[in-house]
Structure formats: structure tokens, C-alpha cells
Amino acid sequence: MNYLIVFLELLLSMALVVGALAFSRLLAPRPAVQTESRPYECGAELVGNARVRFHAGYYLVALLFLVFDVEAAFLYPWAMAQAQVGLVGLIEIVVFISILLLALVYAWKKRVLEWL
Amino acid sequence: MKAAWITTALLALHSLSAARDWTQPTLAERAAEAAGRSPWESAFWIGLGLAGTLAAMTLLGLSLVYAERKIAARFQCRLGPTRVGWRGTLQTLADTFKLISKADLVPRDADRLLFFTAPWLVVSGMLLALVNIPASPLLFVVDLNIGLLFISAVGALSVLGILLGGWASNNKWSLLGSMRAGAQIISYELSLTLSLLVIVLFTGSLSLGEIVQSQQEGWWLWRGHLPAMVAFLVFVIASTAELNRTPFDLAEGESELTAGFHTEYSGLRFALFYLAEFLNMFIAAGLAATLFLGGWMPLHIAGLQTFNRVMDFIPPLVWFGLKTGGLIFVFMWLRWTFPRLRIDQLLKLEWRFLLPLSMVNLLVAALVLLLGVYGKGGPA
Numbered sequence: 157m158n159y160l161i162v163f164l165e166l167l168l169s170m171a172l173v174v175g176a177l178a179f180s181r182l183l184a185p186r187p188a189v190q191t192e193s194r195p196y197e198c199g200a201e202l203v204g205n206a207r208v209r210f211h212a213g214y215y216l217v218a219l220l221f222l223v224f225d226v227e228a229a230f231l232y233p234w235a236m237a238q239a240q241v242g243l244v245g246l247i248e249i250v251v252f253i254s255i256l257l258l259a260l261v262y263a264w265k266k267r268v269l270e271w272l
Numbered sequence: 273m274k275a276a277w278i279t280t281a282l283l284a285l286h287s288l289s290a291a292r293d294w295t296q297p298t299l300a301e302r303a304a305e306a307a308g309r310s311p312w313e314s315a316f317w318i319g320l321g322l323a324g325t326l327a328a329m330t331l332l333g334l335s336l337v338y339a340e341r342k343i344a345a346r347f348q349c350r351l352g353p354t355r356v357g358w359r360g361t362l363q364t365l366a367d368t369f370k371l372i373s374k375a376d377l378v379p380r381d382a383d384r385l386l387f388f389t390a391p392w393l394v395v396s397g398m399l400l401a402l403v404n405i406p407a408s409p410l411l412f413v414v415d416l417n418i419g420l421l422f423i424s425a426v427g428a429l430s431v432l433g434i435l436l437g438g439w440a441s442n443n444k445w446s447l448l449g450s451m452r453a454g455a456q457i458i459s460y461e462l463s464l465t466l467s468l469l470v471i472v473l474f475t476g477s478l479s480l481g482e483i484v485q486s487q488q489e490g491w492w493l494w495r496g497h498l499p500a501m502v503a504f505l506v507f508v509i510a511s512t513a514e515l516n517r518t519p520f521d522l523a524e525g526e527s528e529l530t531a532g533f534h535t536e537y538s539g540l541r542f543a544l545f546y547l548a549e550f551l552n553m554f555i556a557a558g559l560a561a562t563l564f565l566g567g568w569m570p571l572h573i574a575g576l577q578t579f580n581r582v583m584d585f586i587p588p589l590v591w592f593g594l595k596t597g598g599l600i601f602v603f604m605w606l607r608w609t610f611p612r613l614r615i616d617q618l619l620k621l622e623w624r625f626l627l628p629l630s631m632v633n634l635l636v637a638a639l640v641l642l643l644g645v646y647g648k649g650g651p652a
Contacts, residue, residue: 157304158414161321165403168322169396176540177388180376184539187491205381206440214455217619221458224627228465231274231634232421235472238638246638253631269623270616 216268220260227256276306276316298481299324321413325403329551334426337364338552340604347608364432374539382536383440387465390437391537391544397429398548398555406480406556408568408589415481420468423559424461427514430548431457437545438533449532452615454520459622460513460520466630467503468508470496470637471563484567490574491566504564508599511556512606513618515549519610520618553603554596561595568592 234249236240263269297305303317338353338361345352353360378387403421406412416422430453438450472478474496475486486492492500513520516532524532534545561567568588572580613621 157318158416160301161300161303161318161414162400162403162416164318164322165325165399168326169399170392172399173388173392173395173544177376179371180374180540181422183372185373207442208444208447210447210451213326215453217459218457221462224462225458225465226464226515228469231466232478232606233467233470235469235634236476238473239476240643243642246635246642248637249638250278253635257628257631259382260623264624266495 220263220268223259224256227252276313280320283487292649295485296412298412298415300414312430318340321403324411325399325413329399329402329408329547333547333550334364334368336554336600337367337546339600340550343601344605344608345590347605367542371539371543376539376541377536379442379536381442383442384422386436386440387536390433390440391541391548393433393436394430394548395544397426397433398551400426400429401555402551404480405555406484406562406567407558407592408587411589415479417477417479420472420478420483423555424465424468427552428461430552431461434533435535441533441536443536445529445535446533449522449524449535452518453533455615455617456516456520456522457514459619460510460626462620463506463626463630464510464514466627466634466642467506468563469634470503472497472635473637473641474500480562480567484562484569487566490572491564491569493564493566496564496637498641499633500564502629502633503637504560506626506633507560507564508602511560512603513622515553515556515603517603518607519551519613521607521612522615522618553600557596557599557603558592560569560599561592565595567595568593 170173230249230252231254238245299321301315303314303321306313306317341363342352342360344350345546355365356362356366378384403413404416404419404423406415433451434457435450438446438448438453441447471483471492474492475483477486479484487495489495493504494500496503516522516524522532524534529535534542568591570580570583570586570588570591572583
């Protein structure tokens with residue numbers, strides 16, 4: 157029943173968006189002039205397309221994120237069970253986290269975090 | 273069916289009364305319980321849940337935008353909206369009607385499919401998280417046993433929406449804004465998750481209902497000692513960044529990027545982005561209140577019997593509202609006080625300071641749990 161409501165909520169959000177679109181199609185004026193459909197870049201003449209290359213730093217951040225996000229996913233079950241696994245679990249997780257912190261230090265020393 | 277109506281009326285009264293029964297079934301549980309007896313009653317509870325979320329979304333959206341404008345105005349020695357309705361209270365509604373009557377533009381060369389999907393992703397991420405927030409024992413739609421994990425999972429939908437929306441617009445401002453937003457949100461998600469895990473560690477549960485129940489004797493902010501306090505601070509900072517609010521509002525950066533990722537969105541589609549932004553603020557504040565400040569639980573101080581009695585008389589919904597409202601005020605306060613960071617400063621703050629801090633903090637929390645020193649001292 158829980159997930160039924162969650163699923164209905166998902167449908168509701170879709171209905172909301174589609175409804176909003178339909179609503180504005182009914183009520184809003186249509187743009188008539190061709191220039192209105194150009195991307196808005198402060199009114200200046202457009203220079204090329206927006207599908208351009210961007211800073212490689214974003215890619216590095218995404219890679220780093222991937223590592224630590226998977227780590228966070230592993231930490232969820234551990235956090236749930238820590239009360240049962242006791243000291244052994246804690247030691248294991250310390251080892252696990254320190255390896256990842258080591259990876260962070262490595263990335264730091266490699267100047268990944270300096271936004272080259 | 274008739275019984276359902278009467279129960280609803282009683283529930284509404286009860287939520288305002290001072291009766292303290294913390295173990296009410298959620299709306300989903302009521303629906304499941306009624307399913308065997310009468311499918312209509314079951315459908316009624318489900319419908320009530322959906323309508324309630326929708327009503328909460330609309331009301332909160334309207335009032336939060338108004339609050340933001342009024343508070344911003346006060347911080348800047350202005351008056352804010354005063355004309356529409358009593359003291360400008362209907363200003364947001366008027367703005368909504370204005371947005372409805374605006375032309376719905378799609379830029380040339382935009383990726384139309386992604387351009388249409390982006391607002392849906394953002395809105396659905398927001399709604400799915402909203403339905404999980406426990407506002408009071410009676411205004412609690414679903415209590416998933418993986419609630420916290422679920423909220424952080426659907427929270428990631430909005431990053432996708434922002435990235436897609438920015439890229440699909442075929443606008444350089446949008447592209448820059450969405451790239452910044454992507455890098456920023458995914459980075460701060462890490463310390464956000466790690467600070468949530470501190471509370472998961474103490475309660476041993478991901479269900480928001482159980483987390484609130486576990487704070488009957490005291491809020492985790494006090495009972496969790498230092499790790500919980502650090503986690504609370506990290507949570508507030510990281511969620512400010514997640515919400516793209518100043519000082520971390522690079523994704524929008526109106527003075528440099530027009531409006532960032534939603535530059536090209538107009539009319540109601542812009543309104544949906546805007547609504548989701550404000551409701552995500554409510555969700556973040558509500559989550560912080562639930563995890564660290566006891567949710568709907570009243571403030572108790574050990575040893576002061578009379579004080580505790582008086583506190584018990586304040587309805588749970590009011591407690592939740594006060595805590596969440598206070599945190600929302602803090603978010604607004606931050607926004608109108610601090611200047612914007614630069615993208616490299618922002619990422620440095622996360623990767624060099626907050627992430628190591630929250631990792632170590634999590635380990636300290638585990639140590640505190642192991643030694644069993646939590647749960648003592650402080651206002652109980």
C-alpha cells in the first residue's frame with residue numbers, strides 16, 4: 157500500500173506537469189515573431205551553438221563523486237546494523253573509510269581539487 | 273464510508289487537540305487496514321493522502337514564496353509586497369496567474385523531449401520526497417521502512433532534471449548553470465548523506481516514523497552529543513548547497529547567468545521549477561527537524577515536570593511547524609546575508625573540509641554508540 161501511494165504520487169506529478177502544459181496552451185498567447193524562439197543571451201547576436209565543450213574539472217568531480225557515493229551506499233547497511241556488529245564492525249568500517257580518505261588525499265595531492 | 277468521514281473530522285480535531293498518542297497509523301496503513309473491509313474506504317484514505325500532498329504543496333508553495341519576499345524585504349529595509357490582498361498575502365497567487373498567461377516559449381534547436389522531461393523530473397523528485405515527511409502523527413501519508421534512503425534517492429531526480437533542463441535549452445547560460453548545479457549538488461550530496469547516517473546509526477532505522485518515535489526522551493541533537501551537533505551543522509550547510517541557495521546559488525547566479533538552468537523556461541514550466549525549489553527547501557528543513565530536532569515531539573527538559581506538561585499541550589503539528597519554520601527562516605537569513613561563492617571555492621569547501629569532517633564525524637558517532645554514552649545529559 158505504501159508503494160501504491162508512492163506510485164500514484166509519481167503519476168500525480170506527471171499529471172501536474174502535463175496539466176500545466178495543457179493549461180498554458182489554452183490560456184497563454186502564442187509567440188508570433190520568429191526572433192522570440194531564439195535562446196536568450198542578453199539580446200546580443202548568438203555566437204554559435206550551446207553544445208560546446210566545457211571545463212574538464214566537472215568530469216573529475218563527477219568521477220570523484222562516483223567513488224564516494226558508492227561508499228555512502230555501502231555505509232547505509234552498516235549504519236543500520238552497527239548496534240549489532242559492535243567493535244568488529246567499527247574496526248572494519250574504520251579501515252574501509254580510511255582507504256577512501258586515502259583516495260581523497262591522493263586526489264588532493266594530484267591537485268584534482270584545485271580546479272585546473 | 274460514513275465512518276471514514278467521521279474519522280477524518282475527528283482526526284482533524286485530534287490533530288489540534290492536546291491528546292498525546294504518538295502511535296497513530298499513517299494514511300497508507302489506514303488504507304491497507306481498510307482494504308479487506310471496504311475497498312471504498314481504502315480508496316478514500318489513498319485519495320486523502322494524494323489530495324493532502326497536493327494541498328500541502330500548493331499552500332506551502334504560495335506561502336513560502338510570500339515569506340521569502342517579505343523576509344528579504346525586511347533584511348533590505350524595504351516593505352516587500354503590500355498591495356495584493358491583506359499586506360500583500362495574495363501576491364504569489366497573482367504572480368501565478370501572471371505566469372499562466374505568459375507565452376510558453378521553447379527555444380529554437382532545443383532538445384524538445386528533454387526540455388519537456390526536465391520539469392517533470394524536478395517536480396516528481398519533490399513530490400515523492402514530500403509524501404514521506406512526517407508532519408504530525410496524523411498528517412503522515414506513508415512511512416516507508418527505507419524512508420531516508422528513498423528520500424535521498426528521489427532527491428537525486430532533481431539533479432537530473434536540472435542537468436537535462438540546462439543542456440536541452442541550447443543556451444550557454446543554461447549550460448553553464450546546469451553544469452555548476454550538477455557538480456555542486458552531487459558534491460554536497462556526499463556530506464549530506466554522511467550526516468544523515470549519523471542519525472541512522474543511533475536509531476538503527478531508516479523509517480522516518482521510527483526515527484521520530486526514538487526521540488520521545490530527547491532530540492538527537494542533544495542526545496547524540498557532539499557527532500549529532502556536527503552532523504546537524506553539516507546537514508544545514510550541505511542542504512543549502514543542495515537547494516542552490518545563496519551563498520551557494522551559482523547554478524542560478526542571476527547577476528552573471530541571467531537565471532542559470534531555467535533561463536529558457538517560461539510560463540507555467542518556470543513556475544514548476546520555482547515551486548519545486550521552494551518545496552525542496554521545506555523538505556530539507558522538515559527533514560532536519562525530523563532527524564535532529566525531534567520532528568513533532570515537544571521540547572522536554574529533564575527534571576522540570578511543569579514545564580514538560582505545558583510543552584505537551586502544544587499540538588504536534590505546531591511543534592513540527594515551529595521547528596521547520598525556524599529552519600526555513602535560517603535558510604532565508606543565510607540567503608540575504610552572505611555573498612555568493614565562486615565555483616572553485618565551493619568545491620574546495622566540500623571536498624577539503626566538509627567531506628573529511630563528516631567522514632570522521634560518522635566514525636566518532638559510531639564510537640559514541642559503541643561506548644553507549646549517548647542518550648544521557650542535556651535537555652532530555
